[in-house]
């Protein structure tokens with residue numbers, strides 16, 4: 757008799773929306789526990805150092821050691837991806853952004869806005885997009901020397917990825 761409910765529960769847990777809510781809850785919990793590694797980027801690069809997409813960060817403003825405002829002067833990778841905790845791969849997630857995001861746009865943006873709090877009020881940014889729906893990383897790329905949206909051609913390509921019908925109007 758107890759088999760049916762158990763199976764149902766398992767099936768429900770396997771649906772994507774519930775699974776991602778679980779991941780987000782897990783990440784919020786982990787963030788609050790705040791178990792930062794103490795090894796900074798070096799600890800992460802032991803595993804992620806061969807991934808060129810990851811190391812491209814060091815050619816960008818966020819990977820620079822030149823300014824005390826940079827993530828590299830703070831908790832380094834964990835400034836954005838949250839505390840490592842027990843993360844060693846799939847066993848425990850890290851906060852992720854962009855196409856592979858595993859938390860809401862609002863939570864992702866709160867990470868960015870912890871340093872760019874002026875950005876939300878800025879004319880262009882504030883007026884057109886509700887940042888509880890659109891993530892900063894829907895437009896911006898971080899692990900790259902040149903964020904495409906900051907160049908004129910890249911900006912149009914980024915906008916039209918969502919606003920296809922308005923492409924002509926915007927030009």
Ligand code: HEC
Nearest residue numbers: 797800804810818827832833836853854856893897898899
């Ligand atoms: C300023 C915030 C920020 C910092 C600092 C940062 N990242 Fe990221 N990371 C991102 C964003 C945003 C993405 C999503 C892809 C993108 O926008 O480039 C990402 C994606 C990733 C991914 C996933 C790539 C994939 O295939 O999905 C890994 C792994 C990663 N970062 C590791 C690191 C490591 C290691 C460091 C430190 C050397 C680091 N990150 C520092 C913001 C950051």
Ligand code: HEC
Nearest residue numbers: 799800803833834837840843844845846848849850851852
């Ligand atoms: C022992 C190896 C190891 C270490 C150390 C490690 N990672 Fe990972 N990480 C992985 C693997 C493997 C994956 C890929 C999991 C998958 O394919 O889904 C991953 C995935 C990720 C992702 C994508 C989101 C996710 O959870 O799948 C991010 C972001 C990330 N790592 C950031 C970091 C950061 C930042 C550090 C340092 C604080 C770090 N990692 C340390 C092995 C490691």
Ligand code: HEC
Nearest residue numbers: 817818823825826827830835867868871892893896898903
């Ligand atoms: C620890 C603080 C910190 C965090 C967190 C942070 N940034 Fe930055 N960001 C900086 C600094 C410092 C610069 C370089 C100086 C400047 O342009 O303000 C910068 C520059 C930028 C730029 C301009 C890049 C360029 O090439 O000129 C963009 C866009 C940006 N950040 C977006 C983001 C987004 C999106 C996030 C969240 C994923 C984020 N930042 C998280 C500190 C931070």
Ligand code: HEC
Nearest residue numbers: 865868869872875880885887890891892894895905906911
């Ligand atoms: C709809 C696309 C889009 C979204 C969403 C977006 N940006 Fe931008 N961002 C741009 C464009 C385009 C520029 C360059 C033109 C400009 O400055 O207005 C820019 C410029 C920037 C700059 C550097 C230039 C400056 O004015 O200092 C920073 C920093 C930045 N954005 C941060 C953020 C943060 C943080 C978020 C999320 C709260 C965000 N952006 C969301 C498109 C976007």
Ligand code: HEC
Nearest residue numbers: 884885886889890891894895911914915916917918919926
């Ligand atoms: C991730 C998808 C996405 C991207 C990328 C994006 N937008 Fe949007 N945009 C939206 C959404 C969703 C809305 C509606 C927001 C709302 O209703 O509050 C919107 C609204 C707007 C509006 C207001 C439209 C109106 O009728 O009031 C303008 C203008 C706009 N976007 C311009 C841009 C520009 C310029 C870019 C590139 C720099 C861009 N968008 C990139 C999703 C996106």
